[in-house]
Amino acid sequence: MSTDPPDILRQVRGRMQALRLTQAEVAKACRVTQPHLSKLLSGKIKMGRKTAAALSEWLARSELPAEENGELRRIVEGLMAAPPEKRMQIMQLLRAVQQIAH
Numbered sequence: 001m002s003t004d005p006p007d008i009l010r011q012v013r014g015r016m017q018a019l020r021l022t023q024a025e026v027a028k029a030c031r032v033t034q035p036h037l038s039k040l041l042s043g044k045i046k047m048g049r050k051t052a053a054a055l056s057e058w059l060a061r062s063e064l065p066a067e068e069n070g071e072l073r074r075i076v077e078g079l080m081a082a083p084p085e086k087r088m089q090i091m092q093l094l095r096a097v098q099q100i101a102h
Contacts, residue, residue: 015062015063
């Protein structure tokens with residue numbers, strides 16, 4: 001995994017898109033603010049060493065084997081195609097599971 005800031009940000013953008021994560025979700029996982037992550041991703045500020053380390057660690061933790069990644073993508077696409085009321089119910093369930101996991 002690269003430690004070059006442009007490579008890290010490229011990988012973060014790709015992972016966020018693949019996993020359909022928001023900046024807020026990634027920022028929370030990396031213990032930075034969403035506005036800070038937004039400025040990094042838009043190139044408005046340079047990345048510090050601590051942030052680079054946090055993003056690199058997140059990339060390593062969120063990496064899935066190709067087979068699992070494909071399955072996750074199919075599940076997420078199926079959820080996104082569900083009617084809005086079903087998506088809301090699923091999100092509530094996932095939030096409850098997340099609270100149990102942490």
